[in-house]
Amino acid sequence: xxxxxxxxxxxxxxxxxxxxxxxxxxxxxxxxxxxxxxxxxxxxxxxxxxxxxxxxxxxxxxxxxxxxxxxxxxxxxxxxxxxxxxxxxxxxxxxxxxxxxxxxxxxxxxxxxxxxxxxxxxxxxxxxxxxxxxxxxxxxxxxxxxxxxxxxxxxxxxxxxxxxxxxxxxxxxxxxxxxxxxxxxxxxxxxxxxxxxxxxxxxxxxxxxxxxxxxxxxxxxxxxxxxxxxxxxxxxxxxxxxxxxxxxxxxxxxxxxxxxxxxxxxxxxxxxxxxxxxxxxxxxxxxxxxxxxxxxxxxxxxxxxxxxxxxxxxxxxxxxxxxxxxxxxxxxxxxxxxxxxxxxxxxxxxxxxxxxxxxxxxxxxxxxxxxxxxxxxxxxxxxxxxxxxxxxxxxxxxxxx
Ligand code: HEM
Numbered sequence: 001x002x003x004x005x006x007x008x009x010x011x012x013x014x015x016x017x018x019x020x021x022x023x024x025x026x027x028x029x030x031x032x033x034x035x036x037x038x039x040x041x042x043x044x045x046x047x048x049x050x051x052x053x054x055x056x057x058x059x060x061x062x063x064x065x066x067x068x069x070x071x072x073x074x075x076x077x078x079x080x081x082x083x084x085x086x087x088x089x090x091x092x093x094x095x096x097x098x099x100x101x102x103x104x105x106x107x108x109x110x111x112x113x114x115x116x117x118x119x120x121x122x123x124x125x126x127x128x129x130x131x132x133x134x135x136x137x138x139x140x141x142x143x144x145x146x147x148x149x150x151x152x153x154x155x156x157x158x159x160x161x162x163x164x165x166x167x168x169x170x171x172x173x174x175x176x177x178x179x180x181x182x183x184x185x186x187x188x189x190x191x192x193x194x195x196x197x198x199x200x201x202x203x204x205x206x207x208x209x210x211x212x213x214x215x216x217x218x219x220x221x222x223x224x225x226x227x228x229x230x231x232x233x234x235x236x237x238x239x240x241x242x243x244x245x246x247x248x249x250x251x252x253x254x255x256x257x258x259x260x261x262x263x264x265x266x267x268x269x270x271x272x273x274x275x276x277x278x279x280x281x282x283x284x285x286x287x288x289x290x291x292x293x294x295x296x297x298x299x300x301x302x303x304x305x306x307x308x309x310x311x312x313x314x315x316x317x318x319x320x321x322x323x324x325x326x327x328x329x330x331x332x333x334x335x336x337x338x339x340x341x342x343x344x345x346x347x348x349x350x351x352x353x354x355x356x357x358x359x360x361x362x363x364x365x366x367x368x369x370x371x372x373x374x375x376x377x378x379x380x381x382x383x384x385x386x387x388x389x390x391x392x393x394x395x396x397x398x399x400x401x
Pocket of ligand 1: 055241
């Protein structure tokens with residue numbers, strides 16, 4: 001048992017937090033009809049070989065499990081695209097979402113953090129997720145894209161509906177489960193697409209200085225992004241841009257609550273903040289799980305995986321593989337190097353990593369300034385997100401002052 005499990009009520013499905021796994025690094029789950037990969041070297045291999053392990057997982061999902069009709073398309077959904085199309089799209093969107101665009105946000109992130117903390121102080125109680133970790137990244141990504149941050153209740157509704165489901169992931173669902181799942185996904189998807197399509201169309205008519213405008217205008221080798229791709233990329237940003245960073249902020253503070261000696265160290269030496277952030281991503285990996293589909297028979301971890309199989313790769317488990325990380329259950333920001341896979345690896349490496357790291361760094365520095373100690377409230381329980389594919393807190397009450 002790790003310290004974290006003893007201290008907080010961590011759901012069973014977050015098995016990687018409940019001590020070192022003893023089973024094989026690669027195994028077939030007959031009930032779900034998919035393969036699971038848990039080991040670090042095996043994941044490293046999968047992520048580095050997109051020709052064998054395709055991101056276009058829809059290819060191997062039975063047709064009846066997929067939404068149908070004209071109102072659903074994954075065109076431009078960058079995480080699902082393979083080379084060579086992926087490289088073209090990545091170049092186009094990277095030309096709009098540059099490191100400089102992100103770096104320039106630092107003063108705004110700091111100002112927003114102070115505003116949100118001031119508002120919480122006035123209310124006289126502090127719950128990290130709803131008071132800071134959720135609104136901060138959502139406001140930042142909304143302002144960056146150029147959609148009204150006051151619509152964030154809507155974004156939360158969509159994101160919750162799309163991500164925070166407790167159900168197990170399986171290709172062998174019953175017809176009723178399938179239909180319920182499809183309905184739960186399609187409604188928020190359609191609403192979100194319609195919302196962003198409206199804003200993108202508006203930017204074509206009236207350009208502004210925001211990221212949506214840069215996306216509709218982006219051009220590489222004389223090619224522009226079709227509308228559908230702009231909308232789907234904006235959906236990825238709006239979803240990835242806040243859920244994961246919300247988890248990163250909550251998880252980092254939770255680690256400093258669980259390991260007070262590390263909190264003292266970073267409080268005394270703020271140059272350690274980036275290492276604390278990286279170790280938090282390894283220790284409590286926000287995106288626990290990614291999917292890939294084999295394009296051909298593959299040998300992995302001593303096992304043969306046939307072609308056209310769904311392969312679930314558990315970043316969160318690999319980040320605790322003792323073959324790569326000695327004492328993986330210890331939160332140790334001093335790990336050097338710390339080659340965690342929390343942002344993925346290879347051609348799909350997280351495009352938002354600089355923004356997530358910046359938000360984490362700025363918010364943690366300010367929290368350490370404004371709170372003499374960051375600690376949870378005795379008797380007021382921390383709650384984890386129960387979805388098996390996410391590791392994060394959804395409620396983290398902190399002692400004020
Ligand atoms: C891709 C994690 C924050 C945008 C990814 C991938 C991971 C990841 C694991 C790889 C997906 C794959 O290989 O299939 C995280 C974590 C974050 C975070 C843990 C926060 C702690 C962000 C932010 C943004 C963002 C803030 C944007 C505002 C993206 C995009 C991709 C991506 C666009 C797709 C890149 C591609 O397919 O080429 N992220 N992310 N992420 N992330 Fe993040």
